Amino acid sequence: MQNLTITNNKKKPKWHIRIERSNGWSALNIKELWTFRDLFLILAGRDIKLRYKQTFLGVAWVILQPLLTSGIFSIIFGVLADLPSDNTPYFVFAFAGSLPWTLFASSLQRAGGSLVAGRGMISKVYFPRIILPIAGSAAVLVDFVVGLGIMVVLLFLFQIPLTLNLLILPVLILINLLIAIGVSLWISAFSVHYRDFIYALPFLIQAWMYASPIAYSTSLIPEQWQFIYAINPMAGVIDAFRWALLGKGEFPIISLGVAFAMGLIIFLMGAYVFRRIERSFADVI
Amino acid sequence: MNNIVIDINNLSKVYQIDPASEKSGARTLQEDLTKMFRPSRERKGRSRRKEEVWALRDVSVQVSQGEVLGIIGRNGAGKSTLLKILSRITEPTSGYADLYGRVGSLLEVGTGFHTELTGRENVYLSGAILGMRRAEIDRKYDQIVEFSGVQKYIDTPVKRYSSGMAVRLAFAVAAHLDPEILLIDEVLAVGDVSFQQKCLGKMSEVAGGGRTIIFVSHDMGAIKNLCSRAAWLDGGELKALGSVDKVVQEYLVASTERGEWHTQIADREDRSGNGSLRFTGFHMCNANGEMITSVVAGEPIDLVLSYEREATNVTNVTFFIWIRDAFLKGMISLSNRWTGEDLTALPPNGEIVCRLPKFPLREGRYFLDLGANFNGIKADRVSRAVPIDVISGKYYKTGKVPNHPNDGDFLNEHSWHFGS
Numbered sequence: 001m002q003n004l005t006i007t008n009n010k011k012k013p014k015w016h017i018r019i020e021r022s023n024g025w026s027a028l029n030i031k032e033l034w035t036f037r038d039l040f041l042i043l044a045g046r047d048i049k050l051r052y053k054q055t056f057l058g059v060a061w062v063i064l065q066p067l068l069t070s071g072i073f074s075i076i077f078g079v080l081a082d083l084p085s086d087n088t089p090y091f092v093f094a095f096a097g098s099l100p101w102t103l104f105a106s107s108l109q110r111a112g113g114s115l116v117a118g119r120g121m122i123s124k125v126y127f128p129r130i131i132l133p134i135a136g137s138a139a140v141l142v143d144f145v146v147g148l149g150i151m152v153v154l155l156f157l158f159q160i161p162l163t164l165n166l167l168i169l170p171v172l173i174l175i176n177l178l179i180a181i182g183v184s185l186w187i188s189a190f191s192v193h194y195r196d197f198i199y200a201l202p203f204l205i206q207a208w209m210y211a212s213p214i215a216y217s218t219s220l221i222p223e224q225w226q227f228i229y230a231i232n233p234m235a236g237v238i239d240a241f242r243w244a245l246l247g248k249g250e251f252p253i254i255s256l257g258v259a260f261a262m263g264l265i266i267f268l269m270g271a272y273v274f275r276r277i278e279r280s281f282a283d284v285i
Numbered sequence: 286m287n288n289i290v291i292d293i294n295n296l297s298k299v300y301q302i303d304p305a306s307e308k309s310g311a312r313t314l315q316e317d318l319t320k321m322f323r324p325s326r327e328r329k330g331r332s333r334r335k336e337e338v339w340a341l342r343d344v345s346v347q348v349s350q351g352e353v354l355g356i357i358g359r360n361g362a363g364k365s366t367l368l369k370i371l372s373r374i375t376e377p378t379s380g381y382a383d384l385y386g387r388v389g390s391l392l393e394v395g396t397g398f399h400t401e402l403t404g405r406e407n408v409y410l411s412g413a414i415l416g417m418r419r420a421e422i423d424r425k426y427d428q429i430v431e432f433s434g435v436q437k438y439i440d441t442p443v444k445r446y447s448s449g450m451a452v453r454l455a456f457a458v459a460a461h462l463d464p465e466i467l468l469i470d471e472v473l474a475v476g477d478v479s480f481q482q483k484c485l486g487k488m489s490e491v492a493g494g495g496r497t498i499i500f501v502s503h504d505m506g507a508i509k510n511l512c513s514r515a516a517w518l519d520g521g522e523l524k525a526l527g528s529v530d531k532v533v534q535e536y537l538v539a540s541t542e543r544g545e546w547h548t549q550i551a552d553r554e555d556r557s558g559n560g561s562l563r564f565t566g567f568h569m570c571n572a573n574g575e576m577i578t579s580v581v582a583g584e585p586i587d588l589v590l591s592y593e594r595e596a597t598n599v600t601n602v603t604f605f606i607w608i609r610d611a612f613l614k615g616m617i618s619l620s621n622r623w624t625g626e627d628l629t630a631l632p633p634n635g636e637i638v639c640r641l642p643k644f645p646l647r648e649g650r651y652f653l654d655l656g657a658n659f660n661g662i663k664a665d666r667v668s669r670a671v672p673i674d675v676i677s678g679k680y681y682k683t684g685k686v687p688n689h690p691n692d693g694d695f696l697n698e699h700s701w702h703f704g705s
Contacts, residue, residue, distance in 0.1 A: 015384075015385065015386050015387050015388075015465070016383065016384070016385050017373070017383070017384045017388065018381055018382070018383050018384075019370060019371065019373060019376075019377065019381060019382040019383075019384065020376075020377060020380070020381035020382075021376050021377055021378060021379060022376060038413050038418050038419040039413040039414065041419075042409055042410055042413040042419070043410075043413075046399060046402065046406070046410055049402065049406065050399070050401055050402070053401055120393075120396060120397065121396055121397050121414055122374075123374065124374070124390075124392045124393045124396045125372070125374070125390065125392070125396050125397070125414050125415065125416075126372050126373040126374050126390070127414070127416075194313055194314040194317070195313050196313040196314050196315055197314055200314065279375075279376050280376075282369065282374045282375045283300065283375055
């Protein structure tokens, strides 16, 4: 270590940072994010570990939650309301829809609390704050993978054949994540700026859920409203997930395209807003 | 000055304080929404009431490579704000600073520690948060664990650690941070005394290795030990900058004139320790138990500390009184650690008396630092808690005492006779 120090002494340091008031809107600093990639991985790992620490309960809950939700949907919407489920057992239909939705909704919930929970770090250490909500979303991915496993089991149980449609799944997951992280950035920035925003969040998520085709099929929406309906990026994503997993119907190319475009816009604007508000986090939090 | 690595130019930070809302920064959606629907005249009146507080005002300092700069000043003088700006936690309002080199900051011990995780997991987490790369932590892992002394429990969740152990582990990670520029806030305020010494040693080692350090502390002793230069901040402005001895002396003289010790000990904010005991007062008594305000050299005296403490069981109670001169040079350390009295049966609150049969210091003004440790962990520490004035008295039977400035500080019982 001493040797290293001595060579450091002679060498002119290559790092230079100017600290001053930043003005206006600045883009994401990809280079800086890259240098902090280890922190990102360790924080995401921490979230996953904490979630599964109470081993049995943690895993059991991840498995039970989507099954119970789909079960309740099946009873209320499938049996009582007798909503059509595109010729698939309603339970599987609901489960396939809740899979991408849960990734989205849990990510929002995590993001809402991530900055306030990381308050100690924010006020004592510098790092790109955007890592906190993104690491939260990344941790949710593990739950998603568990859900995907259950999905495969369900497909076998209900004797629904796997199709080549499944190959598109990685693309769908990426679009799903893009939207989830994009909205999460808005929500985490808002939740620092407005302390009471966190109370409005569950309602927002719930309203969004009913605006998405989880318990019902997009085919229920009248033709002339379909386009407006597709503005909700989760609609296209959920439809595409059903197409990939259940192997039925037509690939929702238009609504998925809209979802991707919306996701990109939400993400980029979210990143700008986040960067804009980020500067005052330590003073406000 | 050669090779400047920290160049601070007219740095200022203004906080907007809205007296209408209790909190300084965070707003609520409810507030803003109702404001939107309020008549605009009322809105204007409201925004005009905002007050500006200058946490830092036009501070310029240059630090060259390998230098250790100490920053001193009262609470709220802007020391922490300066460190927060330099470590990029918050932005300056105006001015700028150039930093040449990798910056590491240590504004708190154990930032990001999570009690559900094991010691090992926390080493990685905390290291990454402090800016270490994973490979770097891998490389230093064994050193860190050995330094902390908690090897046996490294795979146990930190929630099962004693607070002392957790702090040691957190310190160990921090002590192994070796960026080119290190910013350290009052982090030595917690932890047990011997471990603090170890960390100070490690930090000096770091400083000796050509690192540039900015060190903020209330502890003038630590500042004098570690730093070559010091900056004194007062009310956000730079009051003095220069050699550590000169600046510390100016600061001490000024705070003596301001009579800072007049603050009741109970209300002192600039204390350290985990708070399981708090000193609440101090007075002195003579041999007849009467309260006195000054000490007569050579007379017996009781130093009486009032305290409150949490009702927990402790097995090892140590009290300290350090008598220091006006420049905080330690004169005497008084403690039951040296005398061996067992004070375990300490009531929840009350007084503890330290008796000196014959006060040994010459005429002058001295300051007392008070301290208490439970099980080797700092419970409370108040620096410069009280001044005491010593007046000349009949130390020797003759009534004569040395009075030349060069006669030393102490009086001591002695006798003379012919050798055989």
